[in-house]
Each structure stands twice: as structure tokens, then as C-alpha cells.
Amino acid sequence: MTALGFLYPGHSGEDDYPRIEQLLGSDIRVDLVHTDIGEDAHRVDALREMGSTGRLAAGMEQLRLSGAETVVWACTSGSFVYGWEGAQEQVRALARLAGMPASSTSFAFVHAARELGVRRVAVGATYPQDVAGLFADFLRVGGLEVVAQRSSGIVTAAEVGTWGEEEVLTLARAADAAEAQAVLLPDTALHTVAYLRLLEKALSKPVLTANQVSVWEGLRLADRRVNAPSLGTLFTREPLVQM
Structure with a gap:
């Protein structure tokens, strides 16, 4: 049994995680611990506070007791708002607190794109424009x-969590570009796991979503590869896209 640990802020799209655990169909356990979201706002100051060491530390004891072997801070905006170097320090602090390998969803997107041999990407962000721009900057550094x-332009995770198939598909299609090798949807508050096959069929290219890449990153930290095509191209055994 491989036990993957996730620190997840608040309650919006967290039911993607038991769904992923079911779809993996193997000896993988997904342990989710909720952190205090503070102010629910896609604003840089609020996001930096949400990803502060103190808030992450508060959830670590429960995660350690669960027997998790790796930990991922399952929040894209609460990591990339620190910039590349700041997000690295956040992950290093998390690893020290956890006593286990650690990462975050922001780095998971970069690692997942590299896994697929993808360099050119389109981004469909639920966030306001200034926050979305910070994610694009993070990807470029990566x-x-x-x-x-x-x-x-959505301000709260609570609103994002109400989106369904139609809204997610509309966002992905609006973000896509012919020259993009993959489309990225960076918000762990967004339910996407049930729509991964539909998204990739509609766009005819890999789609990477926040909760999907977070679990893949946990598996990568645990040195596990799992073939689960229902979770998208990323979870097939061989990369399908070449640079």
C-alpha cells in the first residue's frame, strides 16, 4: 500500500480525491487533510496567507498520523503567488515539517508537462487576470x-466549486490555442476528474488539471507509476506528446 498525503485548503473540489483513488484501482491510498483557508479570495495577499507555513503546519500532525509517505500542498494559487524561489522554499519548509518528500500543485504542473514532453501550453484559469498572470510567469520560469x-475572473474558491461539466468544458475550449500542446486548468477548487476524458476528446490534446496533477505528483514523489487512462494522458504508461 502506498499512502499519499495532501493538504487541501477549505472545502470546494476535494471530492475529486476519493474519485481519483477509486479510479487508480490499485494499492494507492489518498489521505486528505483540510487546512484553514482564511479569507476565501483570489487576491495575492490572501493567497500568500493561505499558503503560510503556520497554516500548513497546523495540518501536518494529522497527516503524519495517517501514515502518509509523501505530502503535496494541493493548492496552485497558494504556491505560485510566492514566485518560483518562494514556492521552492515553501516546499522545503513543508518537507521539514512533514519529515517526508513534499511538493505543491504548482510544481506538479511543471513536472507533469515535462513528463509528457510538452513545452507550449494554454492556460484556462478561474482566477482574476492578475493572479492568472502570476501562474503564467511561474510556468515560464519552469x-x-x-x-x-x-x-x-472568479474571486472565491466557493464559487469555483459550484462549476460543472459545461463551465469546465467552456473554459478549456476558450483557453485552447492551435499551437498549444496541452491545456492547463490550475485550480484545485475546480471539479475536473469526472470530465478528463471528455476534455481531452473535445480538445484532441492532453489536459492537465490541478487535482489530477496533484495526485500524480504524490505518486511521482513515492516513485510510483500507475496506468489509469480514465485520468487522462498523464496517467498512461508512456508519454503521448513529443516536443
Whole structure:
């Protein structure tokens, strides 16, 4: 049994995680601990506070007791708002607190794109434009080229959590560009796992979503590869996209 640990802020799209655990169909356990979200606002100051060491530390004891072997801070905006170096320090602090390998959803997107051999990406963000721009900057530092970007301007995770298939598909299609090798949807408050096959069929290219890449990152930290095509191209055994 491989036990993956996740620190997840608040309660919006967290039911994607038991769904992923079911779809993995193997000896993988997904342990989710909720952290205090503080102010629910896609604003840089609020997001930096949400990802502060103190808030992450509060959830770590419960996660350690669960027997988790790796930990991922399952929040994209609460990591990339620190910039590349700041997000690295956040992960290092998390690893020290946890006593286990650690990462965050922001780094998971970069690692997942590299896994697929993807360099040119389109971003469909639920966030306001300024916050979405910070994610694009983060990806560029990670070696990716952001060829298109779409912002939905949503201020709260609570509102994002109400989105269903139609809204998610509309966002992905609006963000896509012909030159993009993959489309990225960076918000762990967004339910996407049930729609991964539909998204990739509609766009005819890999789609990487926040909760999907978070679990993949946990598996990567645990040195596990799981073939689960229902979770998208990322969870097939061989990368399907070449640079």
C-alpha cells in the first residue's frame, strides 16, 4: 500500500480525491487533510496567507498520523503567488515539517508537462487576470511557453466549486490555442476528474488539471507509476506528446 498525503485548503473540489483513488484501482491510498483557508479570495495577499507555513503546519500532525509517505500542498494559487524561489522554499519548509518528500500543485504542473514532453501550453484559469498572470510567469520560469491564457475572473474558491461539466468544458475550449500542446486548468477548487476524458476528446490534446496533477505528483514523489487512462494522458504508461 502506498499512502499519499495532501493538504487541501477549505472545502470546494476535494471530492475529486476519493474519485481519483477509486479510479487508480490499485494499492494507492489518498489521505486528505483540510487546512484553514482564511479569507476565501483570489487576491495575492490572501493567497500568500493561505499558503503560510503556520497554516500548513497546523495540518501536518494529522497527516503524519495517517501514515502518509509523501505530502503535496494541493493548492496552485497558494504556491505560485510566492514566485518560483518562494514556492521552492515553501516546499522545503513543508518537507521539514512533514519529515517526508513534499511538493505543491504548482510544481506538479511543471513536472507533469515535462513528463509528457510538452513545452507550449494554454492556460484556462478561474482566477482574476492578475493572479492568472502570476501562474503564467511561474510556468515560464519552469521552462514552459504559455501561448494562450484565459481568465474567468472568479474571486472565491466557493464559487469555483459550484462549476460543472459545461463551465469546465467552456473554459478549456476558450483557453485552447492551435499551437498549444496541452491545456492547463490550475485550480484545485475546480471539479475536473469526472470530465478528463471528455476534455481531452473535445480538445484532441492532453489536459492537465490541478487535482489530477496533484495526485500524480504524490505518486511521482513515492516513485510510483500507475496506468489509469480514465485520468487522462498523464496517467498512461508512456508519454503521448513529443516536443
